[in-house]
Every structure is written in structure tokens, then in C-alpha cells.
Amino acid sequence: MKPSSFSWVTPKLSILGLTIIMLGMGMTLTLDDLRGALAMPKEVISGFVLQYSVMPISGYLVSKLLNLPSHYAAGLILVGCCPGGTASNIVTYLARGNVALSVIMTAASTLFAVVMTPFLTAKLAGKYVAVDATALLVSTLQVVLLPVLGGAFLNQYLQPLVKLVNPLMPPMAVVTVAILCGHAISQSSSAILMSGGQVILASCLLHASGFFFGYILARMLGIDVAASRTISIEVGMQNSVLGVVLATKHFGNPLTTVPCAVSSVAHSIIGSILAGIWRLSVPSEVKD
Template identity: 30%
Template sequence: MEASLLSQVILPLSLFIIMWGLGLSLTLQDFKRVLHQPKAAVIGIVCQMLMLPIVGFAIIQLFNLSGELAVGLMLLTFCPGGVTSNMYSYLARGDTALSISLTAVVSVLTPFTIPLLTLLMMQNFMSEAQQFDLPIGTTMMQLLVITVLPVGLGMAIHHKWPLFSAKAEKPIKIVSVVFLFLIIAGIIAKEWTNMASFFLQTGFATLCLNLATLGLGYYIALLLKLNKPQAKTIAIEVGIQNGTLALMIAGSILQSTLMTVPAITYSLIMFATGGGFCILINRNKPSL
């Protein structure tokens, strides 16, 4: 598989389909629920949009990452939630409605925040000679087309053909996870000789990011008096990132192999740690 085919066609198309599948599961009620349950939603959004990047920045300092690797890790923190987090929230017996609502809101916000924050990180971690061209307006439009537009299409189909949406929602979510596996597999196949180096460079950093945000999200939610299902969901929404989106931006828009490295190692790690979190948090509970 050619790198250009993977990064320029397959990755954006896969993300479009994943976000369309997300839209099939959404209604306007999912957005309104944020207003009806403001405490849990506000805590979740603040943790995703503020705490997550702060933890990422601290980990960059701890592991002394620099240049494109540092920007790639921060880019990952700018892409919270996604279909995968909804799946893990369900498996953990969290508040799935809250998970879907948080994903809905963040999916609308991030096309505007990601380009601005990524540009700021490039200015902070990279010299002028190293920096990539990132036209803010064009990048926002690209992200809107690849994320918000398919979500809107999915919601429109859900509204007009609810029976079709109900039948298609689960298979498309499964396909979404398979897409992520295939994308990672394609990148690993292309970069096989470099995988050991990738994990040496960012493996421990992305593992710490994953574990730290899962733990902080959970205990901050409990500390602020949310119930246990809500705490599980916020932990997962903060701790399980949208690796597909981060890969697409780094590989397709910025066309930087190094910036994809944190997303690659993180995406491989999070499947194991996310599953482990679900098992740990539900120990001694009856199975589904």
C-alpha cells in the first residue's frame, strides 16, 4: 500500500465513514442532554479540552520529547473521545448517554480548536525551519468536511429513517473499530523496520498519557460527586483518544511521519489498557 494512498485517501475516507456512523447514533436530544445534565457534561468537557492537554504537556517535559514528536503527542490530546470511547463506556457499564453527548459536543468543537492549538504547539516545540505550513481556515474547513459533515448526514438519516439507523448503527460501529485496526496495520506494515524505534521514542510517554488520564478522569469525577457510571464515562472520554483523527491530521494534512508516531503507539496501547480498565472497574460485578 502506497503511503500516499493510505494517508491521502484511505485515512480521510475511513474517518468520514466512522463519523457518519457516529451520526447515525445521534439525535438533537444528545446535544440537549448537555443542558439538562450540565454538571457531568461540563466536568467531562473541561477534562477533555483542558486537563488532557495539560497532562500531555507535562508528559512531554517528563520524557523530554521535542520537535515533531512533541507536537504529535499534543495533537493526540487535542482529539478526545470518538466512537471507540463510546464502545468502551458501554463495556465499562458507564453512562453511555453521557458518553455519546460528550462525543457529540466535542466533535463540533475540535475542528475549530485543533488547527489553532496545533499551530501554537508547532511554534512552541519546533524551530521556524522545522515548522509545517498549516493554513488555519483551510484546515478548519477540511476537518469540518471530514468530521462534522458526516455526523450531520448521519443525524439526518437517523431522523428520516430511524429503523435503518437502528439496524445499521451497531455494524458500522464494529466496522469503525475494524477500520482503525486496518489503518494501524497499514502504517505498521509500511513502518515495520521503525516500530521498535517508535516505541522507544514515544511508547512509555503514550502509555503514561493513557493511564494518567484514565485515572485522573475517574477520580476527579468522583471527587466532584458524580455517580460511578458517570465517573467511568468521564475517565474513558478523557483517557481514550480519537487516534484516527490524530493520524489523519498528522499524516494527511501535515504529512509528517514523525507526528503520527505518538498516535500509532497510543492507538496500539489504548486497546489493551481500555479493555483492562473495563475489567478492573467491573471486577466482582455480574457479566453483561
């Protein structure tokens, strides 16, 4: 309605906002969580493999299927190569999934995003635009790894501070995501109005594929219902804000950020609907 209302958002503020979200997620990690994850290596490893196979491949295939212009294709593939989103933990709770597993999976995919995101983006999107994998690696390291480790450190050694700050982190994350996505959309508002239908369809197909194959393949691997729901949500919900920041910083065409911005809305809507449906039935593992 009024794109100029987001003109105050600068790249530095975008990175700061993402850093705050990652720091908040790091504060949810404890040694007990890590021990719990070690007790279910099959689920964590399966989720990790599905995260970095289903979504990148889906992004590539959807861009080919819809014959997306190179800048939109690059943005869609970049979203597919990003780690799981922090909102997935909340959606997992609503869907009666395994929340502890969700937190560990998000952390694992985020930590390994330092390597996986630039590598997969360069492999799959390199033919569309020139991708500087080294610069992407350094950028991901700065906005993902260090804040998450910093949050975990605070949670381990400064519990009183974390207990004071933790209630503020979810609303701050929501506001930050809304501002960053609003800024990305405002920068390309005219392009979204012109070709928004195509980008929206591509984003919905990408995330629907993640939710669907995440659940089906997890069940085929013999993983229980609660954990399969969790894996489905982790695979289907990406860190789209990271995609916006990386696309803004590393891709020459500003239109590359459009799929990343639209993606954050698409996965939230699909994930919320799925959580509403799944919430109606309690898995036997959760009942036990």
C-alpha cells in the same frame, strides 16, 4: 511483520474511512439523547473541560518529561488535542458507566474539535513545527462535523435506513481503525523498531494520565461514580485515527504519525483493562 501489505491505503481512502466512522457515530444521536444531556449539563461541561485540558497539557508535559524529538512531541500533543474516540462508547458500556452520557460527550468534543483541535495544537505544538491552524480547521470540519451532522440527520428522518445500516457500523469502524493505524505504523515501521520503546512509553503515560485525572477530578467535582467512570474513559480515549489523518496531511515529517498510531493501541489496552476492573462493581446509580 510486512509493512508493504498496507501500501494500498491512500490519503483519500484514509479520509473516507474516518468519515464513515464519524457518520456511524452521528447515527447514534437522537433528540432524546440531546434532551438527556441537557438534563446533566454539569457532567457534560465538566467532561468537555477535562477533555480539552487534561489531555493537551499531559501531551505537552510528557513530551517535555521524556525529552521527545520534535516530530514525536508534535504527534503526541496532536493526539492529546483530539476529541474523544468512538470506541469510548463501547468501553463505557463494558465499565458499567453512563452510555448515553458517553455518546453525548463524544459528540460534543467531536463537534467542538473543529475549533479546539487546531487551536490547541497550534498553541502547544507550534513551537515544534509550523502548524497551519486554518488548514487544520477546514480539514477537521470536513472529516468530523459534516459526517456527524449527516449521521444525525439520517437518524432523525430515515430511521428504517439507519436500523438497517447500524449493525454494520461497529465492525466497519473496527476494521477501518485497524487499517488506518496499520498503515500509519507500516509507514514508520523502521522508526518504531528503533525508538518504539520511547514512543510506547509516552503514549501509555499520556492515556494513563487521562484516565486517572479524568476520574479523580470528576469525583472531586461531586459527580457520581457511573458518570465519573464515563468521563474518565472519554478523557483517556482519544480519536487517534483523526490524529493520524491530520498528522499525515499537515505535518511535514511522516514520523509525526507514529505517536498517533501507537496511541490507538495504548488507549485500547488501558481502557479495556480498566473496563474489566470496573465491571466487577456496579455503581449504585446503575443499580437504581
